[in-house]
Amino acid sequence: MKAERLAAARSGLAPAALIRATPLLFPLVFVCTAVTGVLSTLYAALALHLLIIASELTVGRRWSEVAIPKLVEGSSTFEDLWPVLWFGLHLVALVAALSFVGSADLTWRQVFAVGAFFGYSINAFSAAAAHELIHRESHAERAFGRLLCAIMLYPHFPCVHLSAHHHWAGTDHDCQTPKPGQTIHAYLAQALFGGLRAAATPQARALDRGLPLRALFCVLVVAAPLMFAPVLSAFMIVQGLFAFLVIETINYVQHCPFPDDDHSAAAAASTHQDLNFVSRALLLNLPLHAAHHDRPALHYANLTPSAEAATLRLGYWCSFWLVWLPPVWHSLRHNLCSHHRRSP
Template sequence: MTTPRQQTEPDGAEAPARPARPAYLAPDRLASLRHAAPFWVSFLLPPLAIVAAIHGGWTLALLPASTWWLFWGLDLATGLEKANADPQTPDDQLTAYRLITALWVPVQCVTLFALIYYATHSDHLSGGEKAWLFFGVGILTGTIGINYSHELMHQSNRLERNLADLLLAMVLYSHFRSEHLLVHHRYVATPRDAVTARYNEGFHRYFPRVLAECPGSAFAAERAMLARRKLPWHHRSNPYWRYAALQGAMLALAFGLGGWAGLGLFLLQAFVAIWQLELVNYVEHYGLTRRHLGDGRYEHVKPHHSWNSARKASNWLLINLQRHSDHHYRPDRRFPLLQTYDEDEAPQLPHGYPVMTVAAMIPPVWRRVMNPRVRDWRRRHYPDIEDWKPYYKGGLPLPR
């Protein structure tokens, strides 16, 4: 399942000792539709967007309220899920899970472009209501769509990778695939990874920085791969040609369905989706760093280099994205097989992403909640490091 674009644990690297775990979910249980059913919850969201488009008014709050506040409440009600699936479960036992991400692509495409046509050909919504509608659509295409593209891009078969490209093109963020697979997974928690939020770096500084740095670093990574094959950057195998074609097609479709207004609504949802993605990126690694070993070398990625959350309901919505510690440790695992970790193995977020992303938008609140946890993480995992300033003020060499 691993592709050349994915990072895996180097041969000989030892897995961290695992304490006793709750009973593993057997493969036959994993294969059941009943057990996969909670992860299909995202398919309840497109109908909310349609209701909001038809009725306007207070219904425009349905999507933001559902993804943020409803799932915060559901997290409180459902608690934590600490059971782990057998990571050796074969793909043919995961069909009910794989269908979730594959079927989402046509659902999102139809929802997005049908709403563009409807909003630009109806007169019962004011300009402000249309903007709020597509703010909600951006939460849909970002919180769900980009997240599902993230799952798909990590797979080895071409169909799933192509589906990931379609989802990213719908939000004009196609370079995310190159940046995530070639840069982020390789350099996470080091100065070379733009996506790793620095200690004390507020989201309002982080967001414009990653918007500026990531496209260039992604292109440089693709160019370097081509150079190793003795090919020029403009060779047809450079995925940036595909990215440009797909994004151009999405823009043309939005314009064809709704004219300049439709194009504007499309751009609005794309920006909101990107904002949602980068909020999550900010939360996932804030303040965490890998030990510098000298001479531009850093330790291997381990579970304690990503923030973990076992909140049950929000992991249903986000297909276990919050088990991010295991995703970086074993990036080839499909989402139902991702493992959760206890506090002694990986740092724990106090809440799920719905709450933490809201907190990230308020830097004083974020620092009050997270900075003590970062300092505790440092004492727990790196008690011998006394001076941390080089780690978060750019004083370390870039990894090789």
């Protein structure tokens, strides 16, 4: 799929704007839950996720060759500001969720459910925003991205991502690249322990001198409420667990090799892309991951598909659930993927 085949459809601006506004509804759901004090309000978040999946399977696949239009024609101001604005929306949603968990009489199972909803809903968009911010040139924007990762209790993601993943992607040296035939369950263990080892290397420490402070921040965020409101600590741990699951499952989808892939190949040849319009619109073009590895500093709004990368159109919400059924996942992506055999 060559980059020029992504055509800008001005008639698609209104639907695209509507899809891109969808993330705004998730903080609103948590604010409404805090205001009403009704746990079942969170079912609205579940309904939104089902709507996203349905959109991926329909309009997302149909518009896979359509570029994401800028919200304001001729200006990238919105695209520039959106990741930083989302940082503020994440804080609003987090305060609302903590307020609800702290004031409602919830069982531990219900606390887990609220944390899971938050982690799967808010943190999915926060992961995309943080990823974009840590690649920006501005020190302030990079700081926002690193702080957002710390709030999600994944403080070492930026240094592992920048010092190891972008250097070793597609090889056995990268803990965030699945090995051939590796299931999602084994990969998550590799990402967890490998990430901690990678963050402790001299290269990572030199690249990210603020990591010890962010790690301390995470410990305090979890430990501080233990004395007066342990449910808040439980919520923070659960949302952090789901942040890790979301981020690393996305990494798995982006880098899971096909049987005929050369696992020692360069990053661009070992990184896949998903052209699903809905996923690209919601996740700041993160599914154009092969192009991102080609030019990591390129603004997300300027990413275009790679002509050489293996290409899917499933969408990341669909893929997130399919990877937990390895036979179904591998069969589907093998049958639906284009360009999965590399040229010598």
